Amino acid sequence: MLTLYHFWSSTCSRKVRITLAEKGLDWESHHIDIVTKLDNLEPDYVKLNPNGVVPTLDHDGKIIIESNIIIEYLDDTFPEVSLKPEDTYQRALMRLWLDTAEMQVHKNINMVSYNKRHVPRMNKLFTKEEQIEILMRFPGADKRATMLKRLENGVSAEEEAFAEERLGDVMDKMELTLASSEWLVGDSFSLADIAIAPFIERFEANGMEALVDWNKRPKAGDWWSRVQARPSYQTAYAFQNPNA
Ligand SMILES: N[C@@H](CCC(=O)N[C@@H](CS)C(=O)NCC(=O)O)C(=O)O
Structure with missing residues (x-):
């Protein structure tokens, strides 16, 4: 199961949502309000993402941070639709x-x-x-x-x-x-x-x-x-x- 901690208008979150959609993967949304509620600074969230930023991916309990690393992880883990060149x-x-x-x-x-x-x-x-x-x-x-x-x-x-x-x-x-x-x-x-x-x-x-x-x-x-x-x-x- 994939859960994405993300904010609707964040550029880094959008990268991950595009990747998930390209690959046709189902995911659960956990919206982190980084503007008004500051959910990203809550201790429970900082335990997942020590930088206090979005996005964070939870894949069956495995936590991945950094949008570039998340999108490569998704591409490596679910290779059916590949988003990387062969060469x-x-x-x-x-x-x-x-x-x-x-x-x-x-x-x-x-x-x-x-x-x-x-x-x-x-x-x-x-x-x-x-x-x-x-x-x-x-x-x-x-x-x-x-x-x-x-x-x-x-x-x-x-x-x-x-x-x-x-x-x-x-x-x-x-x-x-x-x-x-x-x-x-x-x-x-x-x-x-x-x-x-x-x-x-x-x-x-x-x-x-x-x-x-x-x-x-x-x-x-x-x-x-x-x-x-x-x-x-x-x-x-x-x-x-x-x-x-
Ligand atoms: N290098 C990180 C950057 C993450 C980042 O800066 N996220 C922004 C939104 S795009 C954020 O959460 N900002 C919250 C804040 O600075 O309070 C990544 O690519 O995941």
Whole structure:
């Protein structure tokens, strides 16, 4: 039995929901409200995910964290519908996209989303003192320190612009790659496409025009249309906030 601890609009959770849908796997939903209820900081959840973040997968009592590791675990464990290239070099390229999704895209979109999404959302729900208390409950020292610094000093226009440029680098790499292959790795849809897709939707939702101007990057635009047309993408995005 598969249970996914996830949040409806989290990019990392969406990666896993797309993978589950591509593979036609049944799963049970355990919604973790990371915004208003802060379920992710509850001690029982932190026992499962010591970083206090979503997603977390429970497969018959085996706990797996980190979205990239979860999607590879699912693909390895349920190989009937494969989302990995056969060729080992192509597999390495696929893993490089997974790494890019986490180390370049997730990291920089977090920076860009801070003023756009995070600050207005938190200020609406909590006073500054409450926000400090919440951050002190974060289990990871690194994240706690980064977020406390951001709360004190904000994210500057320069930091935001730099992060957006790094996201532009990834979009350029996609455009170049997709000039000679149908999908991010070769001619089959793979975990590489799944790992990147939710962030493109986030760029659009954030109104980051320079990144999603498909006249400028037509190959990436065509790829994006094909990703969104897949039933797996639609199923993953149909999951709405159960508390709304
Ligand atoms: N590297 C982790 C990142 C997980 C992560 O940052 N999740 C976000 C949502 S996309 C989260 O739970 N944030 C809650 C918080 O920061 O309080 C993964 O890929 O699973």
